[in-house]
Amino acid sequence: MTPLLDLPSTHAASLSWRGLPAAQQPEWPDPAGLEAAVATLTASLPLVVPRECDLLKARLAAVARGEAFLVQGGDCAESLDATDAGSLLRTAGTLQQLATVFGYMMSLPVVTVARMAGQYAKPRSAATELRDGVELPAYRGDAVNGQAFTAAARTPDPHRMVRVHQHSAATLNLIRAYCGSAQASPAHAVEGLRRFADAAPERARYAPLTEDIARAGGFTGTGDGWHTPGELFMSHEGLLLDYESALTRVDAVTGTPYATSGHLLWIGERTRRADGAHVEFFSRIGNPVAVKTGPSVTGDELLRLIDRLSPDDEPGRLTLVARMGARRVREVLPRLVERVAAEGRTVGWVCDPMHGNTVTAPSGHKTRRFDDILDELSGFFEVLTGLGAHPGGVHLELTGDDVTECLGGGAGITPPDLPLRYRSACDPRLNGHQSLDLAYRLLELREAVRAPGVPEALR
Template identity: 55%
Template sequence: MSDGTVETVPGWRTLVARQRPPWPDEARLGEVVADLAASPPLVTPDECDALTARLAQVAEGKAFLLQGGDCAERLDQASAPAIERKLGLLRKMSAILPLPVVTVGRIAGQYAKPRSWPTETVDGRTLPVYRGDAVNGTAFTDVERWPDPTRLRRVYDASKYTVDVLRGGMFVSHEGLLLDYEEALTRRDLRTGRRYAGSGHLLWIGDRTRQLDGAHVAYFASIGNPIAVKLGPSATAEHALALIDRLDPDRTPGRLTFVVRLGARRVRDLLPELVEKVTASGAAVAWVCDPMHGNTFQAPSRHKTRRFEDVLAEVTGFLEVHRALGTHAGGLHVELTGEDVTECVGAGVGFDDLHRRYESACDPRLNAGQSLELAFLLADLLR
């Protein structure tokens, strides 16, 4: 049960919130945030606690987390058939794997994206970069690229619709990037007194926003949801241990997941020290492989793409490291879609196919056939 009022998270507004959009109209943003604060949360504390209990099984080596969905959800694509195709794909993948699976969608909130640069230039013209439908649009025009806070309300409505379609069928997750939105949907559980993010069951901190002195770590430390942190090649074991102290001081199994995104060529070199030192500390974290983000490159056609063989190679390396250390390879986090897109090469898609159905608003996704093939190959590796 929640008291239905917004919980202002102490302190995060005094810290640097990296990747926060440059909202031109802060007054309008305030109006939208106030409107969201008066709206019902999308998920309940009981549901979040249920996921924590399931993720505890992952951390303890008794289950496997399968987390997947779009790189960036689109407001105009939140239809029941499309949502059900994603759910159906994840269920098929889960059924292939040879152990109990915790299925979590990268869905119902994945509308904001961190970006490397604040602007982009096309044909000599510079505009704000696309930051996800929660902030602006993909079309390269002044109107579309202008950060518009009213989009946050549209994101809430689309996410509510998605949760309603999925209700009872799958847990939902997204990167908790836009703290104004997350704070507006934070609620206190009357029974326990703990705060919960009401925007999704599981939220994660991205590799670009995991600074120990940053606003994202401060906010995430204050909520009772299960949470995750993405760890890229620059992450050290010492940083991982410090994140555990900040985000999981009570060492609660299922509370914290580390999602490593190291790249196929570096995973065997970088992962062992992270796992060894965290394991030696006694922390009960779940280890999950994101084989997508460390393996992105530009095709000759200038499409951003990924090779299926690189995705599989990183998964293989991730499993080999855990097998060598005697630890549990806890899960897979992938960008995928139930649609027949041509965005990643391999497993039936060539470079010449990329232009046919390249529909992602940001990063390339595995299509349904590629996703199922990965699940079959992963099942063999797990056995």
């Protein structure tokens, strides 16, 4: 019998990035500990297998061709010490409900991807943090160090990566069970939307929309070969290259290496250097990949990234996640979309309306304003549809829990509310109510531009 996977002990994907500039990597103080952790991970079972990654790539190919829509979301940073089954299932349910609204809005199949089972490492703007005259290493996510501001907690510990693998495996086990249950059915998602609409301050607006969605059957546009209800893929930022390369496995049939830590990995705004270690590693794996692009990226830089990461122009291989900020999206995004189109390249265009809109509240909490998030999403749709391109999806930091981390929305969260239930380990997330409120508000805006008298280019 042909084995499913081979170990990657000397494969180029595990080695070629070493020696290249690698941004945002921890300064591990214990080389022997790092070697031991990497050896344990290298001998560990994969979290996902190539067939699943290839299936997601096929789904994302439909997104790139304008035949599907991507809904991606979840925690900013997962926690090793606060893993909660109820919270994970609430977030999975929120994603499914969002997929139902967006599927109706776009009249397309929906690809649903969670920021789960691996989102344990975070890039930081500074390597250290200063409090009351004490300087310690910055918190880089639970895969690296702890949140507590003590020397012991903030010292990078490579054995945390082994715990990440264990927790990610448990998370995947729970989510796979959820996906096979009645909770993952379209009917269950519609009932969740009804409960949301009935309790929303905007009930008079949202209840009729919910019934329209229900009459459409929840998920819409599900064509041949699509089984979107219950399908939920896993993703995270592929930041820690020691972790990712240790979990690289080779498909025994094709000889292609895959990062088996998740189905989809992305490169962040701070690590997208075309000649850097992250792009080199990502260029070698068979997974679908994504790149976050902020307002500073140029057309030439973007094309170099496309050439490195998708040289064969394979649909579904590369997704570009624009994170411009509400003030810049209408100014910066058009020239990038036009440049990529002019070169005839096939990519998926997705909007991350979170990271370009972060502000600091008077209380010192990092937060985001609901109206800014909605404005950036609206601008993204305006730009793509105005240029005759496909607005391929949304990428949100969210939770199904009732947190108070982002301002505004139907929940009416104000600055004094932020400390009440601010639980994020890093950046602020939309709560379940705000996430659905965002989808309904965008649906209303899309319905408005499709009204009679609106220019065809904006529909």
